[in-house]
Amino acid sequence: MKQLFTLLLLLLSVTLIAQEENSNSSEKKFAFEGSVDTYYRTNFTAPNDENHIAPGTSFADTAGFSLGMGNIIASYEKGKVGAVADLVFGPRGEAASATVLNQLFAFYNISENTKLTLGKFNTYLGYEVISPVGNFNYSTSYLFSNGPFSHTGLKADFTLSEDFSLMLGVFNQTDVTEFNPNGSYAVGAQLGYSGQYLNFLYDDAGLGFEVDYTGGFDVSDNFFLGINAAYADNDGEGFYGADLYPQYSFSDSFSLGLRGEYFQEQSEFVEDNLSVVAVTLTGSYTVEDLIIKPEFRFDSGSEDIFIDTDLMATKSLGSFVVAAIYKF
Template sequence: MRKKSLLLSLFMMGAFAYAQESTSGLEISGSADAYWKYDFAKGENIGTYFASDHNSVSLGMLALGLKKTTGKASFVGELSFGPRGQYQSLLNGDGVGANESNSFNIQNLYVDYAFSDKFSMTAGFMGTFVGYEVISPASNFHYSTSYLFGAGPFQNAGIKGTYAFSDKVSLMAGIFNDWNEYKDLNGVSHFGAQLSLAPVDGLSIYANFLTGSSVGGEDNYSSGTIYDLVASYDVTEKFSLGLNAADYTFKSEGGYQGIALYPKFSVTDYAEIGVRGEYFAEKEVGGIEGDKYTSFTLTGKLTHGGLAFIPEFRFDSSDAKPFYKSDFVTPTKSASQFSLALVYSF
């Protein structure tokens, strides 16, 4: 009996040691968020992504990420649960077919191999390299999102290679599926590239390019060419400035142009205030001028540990009168909203 107990103890110790070894180096991260928003027209009026519910304590999403590196190879996987991921991100759970009843969204699922200190390759489903803002609320300063974010791609599945010429210059190039698709229905037909520059301390510049044809031909929304510029500069230890500018042209007709500025000031180590000023214009289609929008967002952020409390005021306007007054019948040129959000990151 004592021999059996000793053998069982040795087996349990071995299993525990193996489990420790097999999971060592596994990084677990994620975030959770919730918000309350009040639109002064008393309804859902500003049509950008996220923070859409009016006068409701609403869920964002729970994001869970895994990362592990073994030698030169690494893997990243990230799932999200909740309305922000399930219904407001692509691919989503309010469609038909395979996506009709899913309760989760794959944000990232890719592998990377570093052939050398300078060259690596990545393949899988990845958050897009285009644009300044991302799906995760923990990675954005502002809780609501820009028109540029909503108009561009969310994710790009594909394979890409990145070469670092120096600490200041690198180039990524790859082939990708249609925007926001796990699989390409018309064959891989998109090409993208990113030139990264860090000419001086505190300054980062990303020049992005993506072009291709999607299933459905030239009339498909993601059949076209986008030029995108992202930059950030730490002017001082407390003041920074971000920039996003983009031009997208459909293969058929139309597209959009836009620019957004992101000044941000750190009041203390735990309190920040920032502004997003944006101009967004839809291109002419069939001789009809597209709608144009201006948006001003004032955001504060108070942090303690992994928790961020984010009060935000936003004012949008357009001569096309795409918004509504409180009766939600009468069109108007402007809309405004106030929101409070909680984001916990780990």
């Protein structure tokens, strides 16, 4: 791993030195944006009191009226360099990040086709993201919840052509984002082609190896199909699965989307590994900058991983969420 780390740093250094200066622009650009989200959640087939439960995925997991997070993003760019500070507050932000610093990084646009980024940034793997503004569904998938959230390190993004892109990076151990506690590193790569991305991450001290495909296609002007598939292994422990995200726009203000997921845990020590099938139907209604998302979700496990209203173990859970997301 240390040899891979050294080789990648050398590659990035050579790239930095080899690039030619394309502009002496000193134009200053400052941007400020963010979001606020809150929700109401209830179970149809399980208790909503002190015994309430939720699917084994990240965020949106408490009963009744609940808070998501406040997100404030400030960015500044002058010429070829800049920085981003992304702050999160509230339960969703606390679950996703060890501190209020969701992202904190500086960047250098070496040329029109090459960009270096150093600091903490959200992961490049997966279809979904931490901020609800970037997701169609309000609740999250099992693939998202079991993969990495963020990385701290150095990455280089290359625009190879109009269709192809490449990212190479070296990071601290996965989701250990404030400092490096043990001297171990992870390496990652992403190859993109026309909106389709093949992602790789190797972290022998943490997640292990993960390969991930994320993409989608415009079936028609109003119909989009998103796809995510991933496989992760760490000495026989890991997971794999696939998600489909069909979404249809009925108008400029209303869309309907479905997430269908199959997720399988794997372990060399367990003969029958847990699998889950989850179906989530989400509506999205936009009023100016406010997005209202009603959502029905059904999770079914291969084992009794949920409870019913009589507090008896059961394989399935039906639930409902309605969320309000304001972006500015």
